[in-house]
Amino acid sequence: MAEEATLQVSASETIGTLLARNASRYGSSIALREKERGIWKESTWAEYVEEILACAAGLEKLGVEPGKAVLVLGDNRARLYAGMLAVSLLGAYAMPAYPGATLEELQHFLGEVEIVAAIAEDQEQVDKILEVRTAGASGIAHVIYDETRGLGFYEDDGLMSWDHLIDIGRHDLNEDPHRRESILNRTKPDDPAIFMHSSGTTGKPKGIVLSQKNVLAAARNGHAAGAFEENEEVLAYLPMAWVGDFAITVAAALLWRFTVNVPERQETVVRDMREIAPTFYLAAPRSWDQMLTTIQVGMENSTPLKKWLYRFFMDRAVAAETRKLNGESGGALEPLGRLLGEAIVFGPIKDQFGMSRLKNAFTGGEAIGEDTFVFYRALGIKLRQLYGQTENSAINAIQSPGEVRLHTVGKPVPGVELKIADDGEILIRSDSVFKGYFNKPEATAEALEGGWLRTGDAGYVEENGQLVVLGRVSEVMYTAGGERYVPNYIENRLKFSPYIKDAAVLGAGLDELTAMVCVDFEAVGHWAEVNGVPYTSYADLSQRAEVATLLHGAFKRVNNALTEPLRLQRFVSLPKEFDPDDGEITRTRKLRRKVVEERYADVVAALYDGSKEVHVSAQVTYETGEVGKVERSLPIREV
Template structure:
C-alpha cells in the first residue's frame, strides 16, 4: 500500500523553460545596475552589478572554449568560496560542459577518483595551495588536465608549468574573442538548453566511493522555483556565500536561486572571517547545518557567562521567559510570558543586540538542514525572534523537497512537500519523491541509477512517514535500520543525532546490531569542552587528555541519560567510550559533510567495540591521524569503558 502526498499546486509536469544563460541575460538587461556579487578583499567589499557579472561570465566562457572546454568535457573547481569560482561555474554551464566543484580540503586520492570519472580538461583553482594539488596529480601522470586557471596570484609568479594561467589572462582571451565576433555574446547566452548540465556534484560516499550526480539546468532552476513557492526565500535577498561550493545546498541557494531571484551574493574574505563579515552584511536569508547553529549558540552562552552581573541578569530574565514561551508553542500550547510589552523591551535590551552582534538583525528566513537539530538550540533561536525552520532534501533532487512553514513548526518533522514536489511512502517505509528537480541518474552508473529511480520516482533511501496533516517525518537511512539480538528495531543515526544535541559531543557512533544492548563511541567537541574545562578549572594538555577526564565523563553521562529518557528501555545506551581523537574526513571516518562512514569506523575501532561488550574496564587504542602536511601519525591511549 503506497501512501502519498503532493503539495498544493504541485504537478509532475511543471516544466521550466529558462536556462542559466537566459536568466543571466534577463538580469543584465532588466536589472543591470543591481548588485549581483559582493566580495571582501583586504578588508574592502568590492561590488559587481549584474551587467558586469554577466560580462565576466561571458568572457570566462569564451576563454574556456578557446582552450578546449566543450560539451562532454569537465572543469574542476577547487577552493573556498570566491566570486570568480562561482562565475566560472556559470560559464562552464553556458558551454554545456560539466562544472565539477570539489571540497577545498579534498585529498589527492579523492581528487584522483573524480579524475577517473569524467574527462577533466581544465581546472579553476582558488590559490597556490590548490594549484599545487592539481600539479602534483598531473605530474604523477594521473590526469589529463591541460589548463589550470588560478584566482589569487600570490606565490604563483615564478611558476612556469605548462597550461598555468591567471584568471585575468583567461578573461583577456575571452574578451578578445567576444569583441571580434559581435554575435558571440548572444550565441553563448542561448546555446545551452534546459536539459544541459548545470553542475556535476557527488553523493556523500558513506558506503563507498562518491557517485557522480549531474544536475541539469531544468533540475536546479525547478528546485529554486519550488523553494521560492514554498516561502523559503523571496526576490532580491542578501545572502552570505560561505557553505562548501561542492555541497548541493550552496549551489541551490548561492547559484540557482540567486540567479533566478536576483540575490546579492556576499563572499566573505576567508572562512576565518565569516562571523565578522556576516555582521557587516546582515543577510536576509541564512542556511546552516545544525552544528553551525550549535556553535553560534555556544559562543553566545560563553560570552554571556563572561559578561557583567547586570547583563547576565537581564539576559536570563528575558531569555528564560522567551524560551519557556517558545517551548509551550512547540508543544501546541499558548505562548504568553513576554507578550507584547515584555517582548519589545527584551528586543531592545537583549534579543536585538545579540542578533546584531552575529549579523542576524535582518534575517527574514533562517534554515537548518542535513540532520536533526537539538530542541534546546532550535527553541533558543525561535525565542530570540529568529524563525528558524527545518528543510529536507538531497543532492539527487537538487537540495529542496520539503520545508517547514514559519508558524507550523514541529521539532520532529521537516515540513510539508514544496510546491512542485510529490512525496510517497513505499511498502518498506521508504520516502519516494517526484519532481522536475530530480536528477536523471548517477554518472555512468546504470545499475545504481536503476536502483535509485523507478517510474520517475526517486527512492531517497530514507525511512519516514507522512502525518495526517501532510507533515513529513524522516527517521533515518533505510539501509541503517538495525535490530538488537532481542529483535528491537532502531536507526543508529536517529540516536546519534540526539547524542549530538549536547554541545559537548561532536560525533557519535551507536553500536548494538545483533547484540543484547546498545553502546556508543563519542568524540567530544574540543572547543566547547575546552572552554568548560577552563571555566571550571579542569587541567588538560591535549584533546586526547581532555577527552578522558572523569569530569568530562560526567558531562557526557548527562547527555546519554537525556537520550535514554527519550527512547524505549530496550534501546537505552548502557556503556560508552570517549575516543582520543575526532572522527576526521582525512582519516576516512566521516565524509566531507560529516556523515559517518560506519563500516570504516567499526573496522578501525573493532577492539574498542569488543571491549564495550566483554566486560572490560578499559581498552588500549592506537588511532590513525592524518595531518595537514599529508603525514600520518597515531594517537595511543588507554580508554576507560564507562557505564551510563
C-alpha cells in the same frame, strides 16, 4: 516594482537566458559583493554577466566543450562562482570539489570524466592539482588560478591567471559581435548545470549531474513554498561542493536576483556576516550550535548585570517558545516583555551576529537539538527546518513559519510529490530530481523507479501532512533480540548535546546498544576553563572524569526518550575527532560506519566483553598529509 511582483518564471528558462535577462533588465542592480583586504567590492549584474561570458569564451578556446569537465577547487570566491556558470553555458560539467579534498579523491574524479581544466582558488589548491598531474593522472591540461600570491615563478605547462583567461575571452568576444548572444542561448534545460557527488558514506562518491531544469525547478519550488523571496541578501560561505550552496547561492540567486556576498576568508565569516546582515541564511545544525556556544561563552564572560538581564529575558522567551512548539496556550512572550527584551537583549545579540535583518532562516542536513532550535526561535529568529538531497537539488520539504515542530521537516514544497513506500522509504517525484548517477546504470536503476526517486531515507507523513524523517533505510538495524532501531536517529540525539561532536552507535546483532563518542573540543574546552579543569590536549581532555560526567548527562537524556531494550548501556570517549582526512566521516560529516567499526574494532569488542578499559592506537592525518598515531588507554564507562 509591480513588474517584479508579477514576474512569471518559464519552465523553459536556462542559466544563459536568465543571465541575459538579469543583465538587460536589472543590469545596474548588485549581483555580487566580495570582500578583499577589508573592502567590499561590488559587481552589477551587467558586469558579472560580462565576466562570465569572457570566462566562457576563454575556456572554450582551451578546449572546454560538452562531455568534458572543469574542476573547481577552493573556498568561496566570486570568480569560482563565475567559472562554474561559464562552464554550464558551454554545456560542459562544472565539478566543484571540497577545499580539503585529498589527492585520492581528486584522482577518483579524474577517473569519472575527462577533466580538461581546473579553476583553483590559490597556491595551495594549484599545488594539489599539479601533484595530481605529477602522479601520472591524465587530463587537467590547464590550471587557472584566482589568487596570484606565491605563483609568480611557477613555470608549469597550462598554468595561467584568471585575468589572463579573461583577456583571451574578451578578445574572442570582441572579434564577433554575435558571440555573446550565441553563448547565452546555446544550452537547453536538460543540459548540465553542475556535476556534484554523493556523500560516499558506503563507498566511493557517485557522480550526480543536475541539469539546468533540475536546479531551476528547485529554486522555483522553494520560492513558491516561501523559503526565500526576490532580492534576498545571502552570504556565500557554505562549501561550494555541497548542493545546498549551489541551490541558494547560484540557482536561486540567478532566478530571483539575490545579492550574493562572498566573505574574505572562512575565518572572517562571523565578522563579515555582521557587516552584511543577510536576509536569508541556511546552515547545518553544527553551525547553529557553534554560534549558540559563542553567545553563551560571551555571556559567561560579561558583567553580572548583563548576565542577569540575559537570563531574565531569555528564560522567559525560551519557556514561551517551548509552550508554543508543544501546541500549548500562552506560547508567546507578553508584548511589553518582548519589546523590552528586543531592545535590551535580543536585538543586540542579533546585531552582533549579523542576524538583525534575517527573515528566512533554515537548518538542514540532519536533526537539530531542541535546545538550539528553541533558543533561536526565542531570540526572534524564525528558524525552520529544510529537507533535501543532492539527487533532488536540495529542496524537498520545508516548514512554514506557522507550522513549526521539532520532530518534522515540514510539508513537501509545491512541485514535489511525496509518498511512503511499503518498507517506509520516502519517495520523491519532481522536475528537480536528477536523471541518474553518472555512468552507473545499476545504481541509477536502484535509485529511480517508475519516475520516483528512492531517497534512501525512512519516514512517515503525519495526518496534518508534515513529513517526519527517521534516518537512512539502509541503516535500519536489529539487536539480537529483534528490536528495530536506526543508529543515526540515536546518534543525532546524542549530538544535541553541545559537548558531543560525533557519535557512533553500536549494537547490530548484539544484545544491547553502546556508543563511541567524540567530544566537541571548543565547547568542552571552554567548560573546562570555566570550571578549573586542567588539560593538555584533546586526548587528555576527552578522558577526564569531569568530562565523563558531562557525557553521562547527555546519555541519560537520550535514554529517557528510548524504549528499555534500546537504551545505551556503555560508551567510550575517543581520543581524537572523526576526521574526513582519515576516512571516518565524509566531507559533509556523515559517518562512514563500516570504516569506523573496522578501525575501532578493539573498542567495539571491549564495549561488550566486560573490559574496564581498552588501549587504542588511532590514526591521525595531519595537514601536511603525514599520518601519525594517537595512543591512549580509554575507560569503558557505564551509563
